[in-house]
Amino acid sequence: MIKFLVFIFIALFLTGCNKNTLEWNGYCLPYEKLSPASLAVSSKAEEGFDSASNYGPTLFFSAQSISEKIDDYKTYSTDPLFGQYHHNIQVNLSETEITIPPTNKDTLEASGIKDIYFEKLSEYDWNAFLKLDKTYQFWGHCMLDGRGEKKEGYSCTRQLKVDDIVLTFDLENTHIPVSKHIDEFLVNQLNNWRCD
Numbered sequence: 001m002i003k004f005l006v007f008i009f010i011a012l013f014l015t016g017c018n019k020n021t022l023e024w025n026g027y028c029l030p031y032e033k034l035s036p037a038s039l040a041v042s043s044k045a046e047e048g049f050d051s052a053s054n055y056g057p058t059l060f061f062s063a064q065s066i067s068e069k070i071d072d073y074k075t076y077s078t079d080p081l082f083g084q085y086h087h088n089i090q091v092n093l094s095e096t097e098i099t100i101p102p103t104n105k106d107t108l109e110a111s112g113i114k115d116i117y118f119e120k121l122s123e124y125d126w127n128a129f130l131k132l133d134k135t136y137q138f139w140g141h142c143m144l145d146g147r148g149e150k151k152e153g154y155s156c157t158r159q160l161k162v163d164d165i166v167l168t169f170d171l172e173n174t175h176i177p178v179s180k181h182i183d184e185f186l187v188n189q190l191n192n193w194r195c196d
Contacts, residue, residue: 021193024056024093025165028195033059035090056093056165059189063087070181074174091169091186097161100138102129108136113176118142128156140171162187 021028022038031039038057063075063086079085102108108117108129116139119127125143129136142156153173160167160183167186171179 022057023195025095026195027165027190027193029057029059029193033061033189035060054095056095059091059093061089061091061189063089066182066185069185070178072178073182074172077172077174087172087175089169089171089182091167094166094168095164097166098138098159100127102127102136105136111176113179116176116179142173158182160186162190165190 020031022031022034023029035058038059063073066087066089067073067075074087076084076086102117102119104119108119111118111128115131117129117131117136119129121127125141128139128142130139138159140156140158142154144154155173156171156176158167158169158171158179160169167190169186171182175182
């Protein structure tokens with residue numbers, strides 16, 4: 001029995017993860033940052049529901065924890081129907097990156113945010129691209145959501161690649177100006193959770 005316990009201890013020590021983390025693609029993700037669905041064990045009857053094999057766990061960051069690291073992060077906004085709407089961020093991890101080039105670089109519109117350009121798809125939605133020297137990298141997809149007094153609010157589904165992992169999360173238009181800080185926050189979190 002003692003040999004068994006020593007073996008378990010050594011195995012946990014060598015993997016770098018403890019019992020309160022989920023190991024995924026070289027990261028030891030703390031349970032308290034995972035969504036409940038990331039920890040659920042599905043039955044065999046559910047195996048065919050989502051056949052994609054490259055989706056990973058989902059992380060959850062409260063607006064309060066983000067605002068403690070990013071000064072200009074707005075933790076909530078008022079909503080006429082629901083009172084306060086908290087700007088928590090749920091991050092889906094994946095191994096699949098969306099690579100969409102702009103249809104025509106000459107029609108890209110400056111977003112008002114440094115190095116972010118919009119390509120209008122319709123009057124309701126558009127793709128966003130990050131300008132890197134002479135190329136444009138897909139940054140995310142945005143759409144009107146009807147928030148705000150003038151109903152001009154929009155949100156973007158941001159895609160951020162960190163090594164071989166792709167992070168996908170929603171950003172309100174009020175947070176796009178601090179999106180680089182949000183990116184840095186998420187990258188730092190992941191780097192702190194490496195198992196090695």
